[in-house]
Amino acid sequence: MRRKIWWLAVLVAFALVATACGSTDDTTTTTGAAAAATTTTTTVPETTTTQAPEPAGPIIIGAAVDLTSDMSFFDGPAIAAAQIKIDEINAAGGVGGRQLELRTIDTELDPDQTQAAAIELIEGGAEVLLVTCDVDFATPAITEGINAGILTVASCIGTDQMGPNRFGDAGRLAFSLGNVAQDEGAAMAEFAFDKGKTKAVLVTDNLLVYFQDVIEAFKVRWLELGGEIVAEESFTSFDGTIESVVTAVDGADADIIAVSSAFADLPSTFTTSLRALGNDTTIICSWACDGASWVPEGLNDFYYVTFASLFGDDPDPLVNELAEGVASAAGFTGTGGFVTGASAIEAIVAAIEETGGTVGSELATAFEGFDGLPTISGSISFSADQHTVFGREYRVITITDGTNTFNSLWVATSPAEIR
Amino acid sequence: MSFVQLLIDATALGALLALVAMGIALVFGVMRLVNFAYGELITVGAYTLVLTKGWPIVLRVLAAFVVVIASSLLMEVIFRPLRRATAATMLVATFALSFLLQNMFLFIFGPQGETIEFLAPLNRAIEIGDLRIRWITIIAIALGAVLLGFMSWLLGKTSVGLQMRAAAADFTTARILGVRAGRVIMLAFVLSGFLAAAVTLVLAVQRPLATPNYGFVVLVPALVGVVVGGLGKLVPATLGGFAIGFATVVLGDLLPSGSRVFLNSVLFAIVIIVLLVRPDGLFTGRTGVAERV
Structure with missing residues (x-):
């Protein structure tokens, strides 16, 4: 009997681990990890009242994303699209005279590596943080980003969890370029x-x-x-x-x-x-x-x-051109979600141009005010309550x-x- | 859904898991090895069918059997140094191999899946009144019965079966009496691989998208079935696999649509109760004493 129970315990534990591994989703805040994330991010970062001198170097956009595991199917093409858009912007003179620089660290979807990647990028001077396309996997990076007071953006999370709904007041700094369900x-x-x-x-x-x-x-x-x-x-x-x-x-x-x-x-x-x-x-x-x-x-x-259509027949020729560029750079396009990498950069640039800097809280206010902002992924809107895109042309x-x-x-x- | 239709759907999943359970029980009986990497043999078979798209069906089936049995033998070689290790050591080794192989599939084929395109018309159904019975369900049940009968005959009526049963009962004594233990274990892995290939063919018709966890998702419920039915005993373990599949579908239907997220919770609760009442397995007989393998 004891042996039977031992085997059963092993199987049940294995099944639970497997279930947890399979739940790569935007789950609710009832899970321990989610609750912890909410708890640890309720402090709104203090902002200085005096304007810091404008840095002279490039605007560093850090990306703590998955380039090797299950989410690489989404993150890989999105990051490739982001880089193509950054190259275009830099070739046209940059933003306010500053070049954009994308620094990417592969998290391999490991929570510890995800957190470490975010810390390394922030300490390395990242003024905006891009995170992986799943709110659960991204939470260790999101937490670091919003607690550091910088704008934190996911390319294609599709629930309303990317923002205050999940991360409390500090979640004001978190947005997703995905379509809200x-x-x-x-x-x-x-x-x-x-x-x-x-x-x-x-x-x-x-x-x-x-x-x-x-x-x-x-x-x-x-x-x-x-x-x-x-x-x-x-x-x-x-x-x-x-x-x-x-x-x-x-x-x-x-x-x-x-x-x-x-x-x-x-x-x-x-x-x-x-x-x-x-x-x-x-x-x-x-x-x-x-x-x-x-x-x-x-x-x-x-x-x-x-x-976006992956099949060469998207009504926007720029999307078809971008798809070719992404396929060449990343080796595949995955889904039409690849365009959100480029539109994330467009939205970030629009917010920087609007606010004249990279202060997280100001960029967040600009994002919340976007109402039909034209991007390569279509017109996007956010609001104070909804930090995931609505109103896009599907x-x-x-x-x-x-x-x-x-x-x-x-x-x-x-x-x-x-x- | 009518009650009879429910029983048909439940039988379809039960037959599939029974085949998986049979393969697991065969190796456990001889080697006391719970092979968590068994599901990856099924995945290897699925990707073999993916890579042979465009070949004649007979050659694809043959390729699947050859590759899966060869992979099973390779596993036997990998596990050979662990024959005298503790059960826990062997279990951890199979965990490790399973995750290694899944990550290799992920690296080679990517996470998005590959269409198998294998005998899809077998999903069509025979209509009897309001009932619909898929051809692949009939094939799975028939295959399960034939293979169980064959394995029972092999183990019960042949000299090689006698050697396997002797090795399963007392490995050391069997060796002293002249049983070639290495050959017996190798044969168990060959038969286990054969069963995995058979499962692959049925599964490829029913679930035509090969993914890195393709075999793994049927392995876990089948393993639970093996424990519920009777660990290490071929017929009880096979019936246990069948019972888990059957119960999964029936419970899924009984639970209201909004509560089906709790299906596995309810299923495992029932499994625990069954084992508390029948710790030696549901199908091992009153005494709980049965010959291994």
């Missing part, structure tokens, strides 16, 4: 409704808060529009129940299926199994489904919204016969209220 889900609902769809099945992957928030936002906006929810299914990626979810969805009388997940269960297994059953219902997904790597042969009637991509093509631009009328 409330806006993205609303855009998906409005696009589907505009296509004449009225009866929706919702499939929620509980693995990430971002996935959950997108579907909740879809639901809220769908009901506001007068649409009907005929079924709601949920699962957690890797829990083994995706086949029964497919069976349940197949049995629902719907004309649109709303999904949001980026792992093997969904979209890959879900779409393969559903279509094999002869179910051709239109499916709409969030940015989570961006990219061609998962698409099964012959998939039809599948839509997703994203930042690229709607259609998959027909297994091929991704740009369909249209779509802007949500407003983010959906989900909390």
Whole structure:
């Protein structure tokens, strides 16, 4: 019996570790790490009342990001895009006569390395900090950045956790150039409704808060529009129940299926199994489904919204040009999220030009005032309450016969209220 | 979803995990090694199918079997110096190998996944009234039954099986009596690799995106099933794997949609209760005494 219990304890511990490792998501502040982060960042850094002399050297933008592990798929192309944009700006004379310099340290997604990278960059003179594209993984760096009083920016975090919602008052200095899930889900609902769809099945992957928030936002906006929810299914990626979810969805009388997940269960297994059953219902997904790597042969009637088309047909020629540059520099573009690296630099530069310096609190005020700031990733807006982008022009991509093509631009009328 | 349809879906996952559990139990029975790297054999098979896209199906299947069995033998070579080590040492070694291999897959293939494109039409279903039974579910169940029968015959009716059972019962004594222990262990790894390749083929149809953790995600529930069913005993362990898969789907259906995030919590709570009541395993018989392997 003791041996059995010992083996069981090992297995349970291993499963818990595996689950924790898999939860690379924007989880809520109920976790220990998140709570600790909130606790340790509630002190607003003091700002000096006298203006410090303007440094003469380059404006250093530090980047504590992942270039080797799971988030490298997002961070690598975003950082490559940021460097291309910086090179363009420097070639045009820089910002206020100062050149921009990007210093990058690979965190390998290790919490200790992430914190150490942020400290090294800040002590090395970084005046703005870029962090990885996941709020949990980025928290050790975000904490260092905002406690040092510098503007801290993620390229593509997609929840409302990047800011005061999670980091308290000091979180005023934290922003994400990703699309907030409330806006993205609303855009998906409005696009589907505009296509004449009225009866929706919702499939929620509980693995990430971002996935959950997108579907909740879809639901809220769908009901506001007068649409009907005929079924709601949920699962957690890797829990083994995706086949029964497919069976349940197949049995629902719907004309649109709303999904949001980026792992093997969904979209890959879900779409393969559903279509094999002869179910051709239109499916709409969030940015989570961006990219061609998962698409099964012959998939039809599948839509997703994203930042940019990767397929050479983006309506903005500058985006297509940037995609080529990123593919050349990073070796791949990953998802349309690569443009957020360049637009992060554009937003930072706009804030520096507006405030005349790099004081974190002043840059944050400038960011909160952006209302339709034009960037290569489209028009972006922030507010005092919402530090993740809303109001951007989404690229709607259609998959027909297994091929991704740009369909249209779509802007949500407003983010959906989900909390 | 109808009750019968639920049972069909539950059987599909149960059959898959039963196959995984069989492979784990086979090696444990002979070597007392809980191989956490077993899932990576399945991943190797998946990436083999990715790399052979465009080949005739028969050659792809053959390649998967050859590569996975060769990888299993390689694992046997790696673990050979640890044969006399403690169970904890061997366990940590398999952890390390598992994470090493997953990171190698991540480095080579990246995190985004690769489509396998292997016999996708087998996901189509036979319709019987309102019921839909996928071809791959039927194949998985049939394969599980055939392989379990074959393994039982091999171990129970052949001389090599007798040697494996002797080695499992008392390794040292078996060697003194002339059993070639090294060959027995190697055979266990060959059979284990064969089973991993079979799992790969079923899984590749059902889950057509190869990722670095492809095999790992089915390994953990199968391992729990092995413990629940009866650690080190082939038939009980296989039934344990089946039971975990079956229970996962049934519980997933019973829980309200908003509460399914607690599925694993509920499942593990049930597992603990089962082991407290039946510490030697759910399928080992009243006495709890059963021949290993």
